[in-house]
Amino acid sequence: MEGAQRPLELILARNFLTSVTTPAVLVDGEGTLLFYNEAAAALLGRSFEEAGQMRADEWIRAFAPIDDDGAPLELDGIELVEALKTGRPAQTELRIRTASDGYRSIEAAALPIVAGQDKASGAIIMFWTRTDNGKT
Amino acid sequence: MNRYGGNTSCVQVTFRDGSQLILDAGTGIRALGLELAGAPRVAILLTHLHLDHIQGLMFFHPCFRPECEITIWGPSSPEASLEDRIARYISAPLSPVEVRELPCSVAFNEAPASEWRIGDVTIHAEAVTHRGPTLGYRISDGETTLAYIPDHEPALGASLDELSDEWISGYDLARDVDLLIHDCQYTDAEYPAHVGWGHSALGDSLKFIERVGAKRALLFHHDPLHTDETLDALAAEAAERWRAMGHDPEAIALAREGDEIEVSAPRQGVHAGGQGRSTVGTTAAPQVSTRG
Numbered sequence: 264m265e266g267a268q269r270p271l272e273l274i275l276a277r278n279f280l281t282s283v284t285t286p287a288v289l290v291d292g293e294g295t296l297l298f299y300n301e302a303a304a305a306l307l308g309r310s311f312e313e314a315g316q317m318r319a320d321e322w323i324r325a326f327a328p329i330d331d332d333g334a335p336l337e338l339d340g341i342e343l344v345e346a347l348k349t350g351r352p353a354q355t356e357l358r359i360r361t362a363s364d365g366y367r368s369i370e371a372a373a374l375p376i377v378a379g380q381d382k383a384s385g386a387i388i389m390f391w392t393r394t395d396n397g398k399t
Numbered sequence: 400m401n402r403y404g405g406n407t408s409c410v411q412v413t414f415r416d417g418s419q420l421i422l423d424a425g426t427g428i429r430a431l432g433l434e435l436a437g438a439p440r441v442a443i444l445l446t447h448l449h450l451d452h453i454q455g456l457m458f459f460h461p462c463f464r465p466e467c468e469i470t471i472w473g474p475s476s477p478e479a480s481l482e483d484r485i486a487r488y489i490s491a492p493l494s495p496v497e498v499r500e501l502p503c504s505v506a507f508n509e510a511p512a513s514e515w516r517i518g519d520v521t522i523h524a525e526a527v528t529h530r531g532p533t534l535g536y537r538i539s540d541g542e543t544t545l546a547y548i549p550d551h552e553p554a555l556g557a558s559l560d561e562l563s564d565e566w567i568s569g570y571d572l573a574r575d576v577d578l579l580i581h582d583c584q585y586t587d588a589e590y591p592a593h594v595g596w597g598h599s600a601l602g603d604s605l606k607f608i609e610r611v612g613a614k615r616a617l618l619f620h621h622d623p624l625h626t627d628e629t630l631d632a633l634a635a636e637a638a639e640r641w642r643a644m645g646h647d648p649e650a651i652a653l654a655r656e657g658d659e660i661e662v663s664a665p666r667q668g669v670h671a672g673g674q675g676r677s678t679v680g681t682t683a684a685p686q687v688s689t690r691g
Binding site: 272282 | 475477512525526527528555556557564565566567568569570571574
């Protein structure tokens with residue numbers, strides 16, 4: 264049966280993200296950005312309704328992540344992607360470009376979503392703004 | 400005698416070729432088992448293993464006939480096999496008989512992620528929003544389709560008005576079916592005190608039915624604390640609200656124990672030969688149950 268519907272675990276994850284005030288993003292197993300919540304929208308500078316779903320290459324272009332030395336990060340260079348590849352949690356610090364006020368320094372943790380299959384069907388990525396001294 | 404029944408969930412489905420499926424094994428399956436006295440084979444689809452959906456198994460006559468072959472399908476779990484989880488109920492101290500001691504031949508199959516067939520019937524199972532591993536089923540007999548989602552809270556944490564189709568639990572199962580049997584345990588006023596319990600309020604049930612485009616719906620899994628008068632009022636409210644939403648109020652009903660409903664796919668184009676027809680027995684005494 265050809266399906267229009269997302270797997271239940273991603274549906275529940277999205278509903279969960281709408282209920283928390285920690286900035287958070289939901290990606291699928293391919294790294295496609297499926298959703299981000301209002302707290303993330305406040306940090307990124309535009310609502311999810313404006314941005315819409317983005318393939319991995321699209322959100323890499325939109326957020327232009329860089330490391331602390333200012334070097335651009337490709338998808339495979341972002342440690343968070345390990346959560347999708349290995350099914351293990353991952354954490355990193357990086358800077359991303361926002362639509363409102365240039366680059367923001369963030370700390371992010373990715374929690375893989377695994378439900379009955381070998382690989383993660385997605386991940387929740389929560390993030391926190393870092394202050395100048397590196398503290399959130 | 401109450402008019403809506405008092406057994407827990409069990410639905411008997413009879414297909415065009417005369418074969419049958421049983422949906423869930425609540426207490427309604429006891430009386431059904433007596434009617435199936437000569438059946439050599441029985442297939443049961445369990446949505447989940449909450450007690451109100453399996454407690455009739457110990458009183459199901461075919462389980463105690465050595466010549467009967469029973470196949471039980473249900474949700475998988477990373478914690479234990481389907482058989483081991485059901486065995487927690489059919490074992491001491493809850494039962495005098497262990498699963499391995501049942502006289503019948505019984506097979507436990509975890510529902511696969513892809514469609515499968517039982518005879519001429521196609522089954523599709525998918526996880527739905529409820530507490531614990533829970534499936535809904537889409538059953539197709541020719542062009543006739545039935546969806547059975549008795550325990551379901553698709554509006555948990557989100558308004559169905561605000562979600563696109565891809566983000567609605569149960570959407571693929573119920574899309575455009577000829578008959579949808581769906582949870583409607585609570586009134587809208589009761590629901591706020593039961594958020595997260597895995598069941599739907601009337602308003603969310605109606606919205607779900609509308610979103611998936613089901614041609615007809617039976618509201619199911621009545622709250623055991625609801626009296627017949629409460630359910631009468633709920634039925635009247637459902638019909639009125641469904642009319643106000645722009646639909647035929649005849650297409651919505653509360654399930655009653657013993658209901659028997661013939662389901663047919665509407666004719667499509669000139670291909671009348673493909674028309675399917677199945678019978679669903681619901682609730683009350685002999686065949687099915689709605690409460691649970």
